[in-house]
Amino acid sequence: MDFYAKLERIWHTQDSLVCVGLDPDYDRLPEQLKHQPQPYFEFCRAIVDATAPYTCAFKPQAAHFAAVGREAELAALIGYIKTQYPDHIALLDAKRGDIGSTAEYYAQEAYVRYGADAVTVNPYLGKDSILPYQGYTDRGIVVLCRTSNPASNWLQARTEDAQPVFQQVAATVAEWNDSGQFMLVAGATYPEELGVIRQLVGRMPLLVPGIGAQGGDLAAVLKHGLDDQQTGLLISSSRNIIYAGSDDTFAQAAGEAAKTLQGEINTLRNKNK
Amino acid sequence: MDFYAKLERIWHTQDSLVCVGLDPDYDRLPEQLKHQPQPYFEFCRAIVDATAPYTCAFKPQAAHFAAVGREAELAALIGYIKTQYPDHIALLDAKRGDIGSTAEYYAQEAYVRYGADAVTVNPYLGKDSILPYQGYTDRGIVVLCRTSNPASNWLQARTEDAQPVFQQVAATVAEWNDSGQFMLVAGATYPEELGVIRQLVGRMPLLVPGIGAQGGDLAAVLKHGLDDQQTGLLISSSRNIIYAGSDDTFAQAAGEAAKTLQGEINTLRNKNK
Numbered sequence: 001m002d003f004y005a006k007l008e009r010i011w012h013t014q015d016s017l018v019c020v021g022l023d024p025d026y027d028r029l030p031e032q033l034k035h036q037p038q039p040y041f042e043f044c045r046a047i048v049d050a051t052a053p054y055t056c057a058f059k060p061q062a063a064h065f066a067a068v069g070r071e072a073e074l075a076a077l078i079g080y081i082k083t084q085y086p087d088h089i090a091l092l093d094a095k096r097g098d099i100g101s102t103a104e105y106y107a108q109e110a111y112v113r114y115g116a117d118a119v120t121v122n123p124y125l126g127k128d129s130i131l132p133y134q135g136y137t138d139r140g141i142v143v144l145c146r147t148s149n150p151a152s153n154w155l156q157a158r159t160e161d162a163q164p165v166f167q168q169v170a171a172t173v174a175e176w177n178d179s180g181q182f183m184l185v186a187g188a189t190y191p192e193e194l195g196v197i198r199q200l201v202g203r204m205p206l207l208v209p210g211i212g213a214q215g216g217d218l219a220a221v222l223k224h225g226l227d228d229q230q231t232g233l234l235i236s237s238s239r240n241i242i243y244a245g246s247d248d249t250f251a252q253a254a255g256e257a258a259k260t261l262q263g264e265i266n267t268l269r270n271k272n273k
Numbered sequence: 274m275d276f277y278a279k280l281e282r283i284w285h286t287q288d289s290l291v292c293v294g295l296d297p298d299y300d301r302l303p304e305q306l307k308h309q310p311q312p313y314f315e316f317c318r319a320i321v322d323a324t325a326p327y328t329c330a331f332k333p334q335a336a337h338f339a340a341v342g343r344e345a346e347l348a349a350l351i352g353y354i355k356t357q358y359p360d361h362i363a364l365l366d367a368k369r370g371d372i373g374s375t376a377e378y379y380a381q382e383a384y385v386r387y388g389a390d391a392v393t394v395n396p397y398l399g400k401d402s403i404l405p406y407q408g409y410t411d412r413g414i415v416v417l418c419r420t421s422n423p424a425s426n427w428l429q430a431r432t433e434d435a436q437p438v439f440q441q442v443a444a445t446v447a448e449w450n451d452s453g454q455f456m457l458v459a460g461a462t463y464p465e466e467l468g469v470i471r472q473l474v475g476r477m478p479l480l481v482p483g484i485g486a487q488g489g490d491l492a493a494v495l496k497h498g499l500d501d502q503q504t505g506l507l508i509s510s511s512r513n514i515i516y517a518g519s520d521d522t523f524a525q526a527a528g529e530a531a532k533t534l535q536g537e538i539n540t541l542r543n544k545n546k
Binding site for chain 1: 376427
């Protein structure tokens, strides 16, 4: 099954656009997990189990594991998602970007070593940094376009340009997309620009970080970002879900937070219909 | 010792601007290494020992190790460089780029887990993706500016802009550089643009990939890229050095290739004096 078909199916069967960001910090793990042999895996596995009914995707973030040498737990986590929740999207957030044979190795890392359905990549080096990912024809390629942080303006949205960089990225990735593998990262903190991106890319799905802690407005995101089928978005939330609780009910609290977000989104998109 | 002081010292004591890219491919390893427990480490260690007399820096490339789960060998390799050749620069080529706490974890990965002197980073997300690296005040931050590949033009050198993106990256990183930690990646395949970058950044050191296989012209690189002290460059070569030989004299062949490149550079920069 190709990547877009997998996305369409999970959006509809789950009736959810929620993606849970799995960004484990050792200091914030529940005490009872800290001394287990695989604390990151155990923490994330419990979050995955608790949130799966209300979500369509999981997004483990590579740096959180790599900083402390826990790649084996990242591999185990993605393997767990693919075994237990094979219809969910397992999206590796790695933001890789390099050229030639090095790009091939990064694609291998994401799709073969970890077995991810999709991976985030950086567009700065251009098409020859993206091509090796397209060789994995059933996987998704999520290109940074308009990131949610304020300091992204200096390059992505320079006002003196004929066309802001983020718009060129959106238009160019739409041109590349004959294989139906691409998504774009479009931050919730710039909902009107999210609408511009939607205009440029048609029904291409968008990964939207930045609601919650970063201040993105969920109603504005849905107004500007939904496609004509009231889908087309992976709305990602991490800390507001995974650290919703802190004691031995952390997983239950995460499940409730994911369910709440699913409900808020569905209420708003039903209004939009 | 701060990063620039370490660079200045090794340029002068070694009389070399040569940086060896350590990009191991399993298929290209000498047969006698393929069945050792740590083939990537053993291969790179032999290259490091053979080339150290003629070089100032080593640049292991992260994806080559990560694609096949060999992070432990990458850590052992950087540890070996720092123990045996503590005055050489150990530059991790990872091209990371993310924001907030995630950027902090990528900085931790490069500087703490691996202990690298410097790491390559991507500017697309802006200053808040770079700030966490500056917290490690004795380490280098090597920002992608003008990469050596042809497809980089679409974004880095858009001609319709008031100022091409790569020039803004150069000028902006020069503004950030009050701490004396920054370098820029400037590909050998665009030597005149390398000269523009040199004008914009003064004596900021530049990492120059793209000579050899990619077709960069060494004489033009030196003409446009050297600073007023006839230094200021890390000229990186990977495959032309590490695969100069293939049988049990691979390390000796690598040493000779590094020595040849050192000689070519020094002949040309003495002419420039």
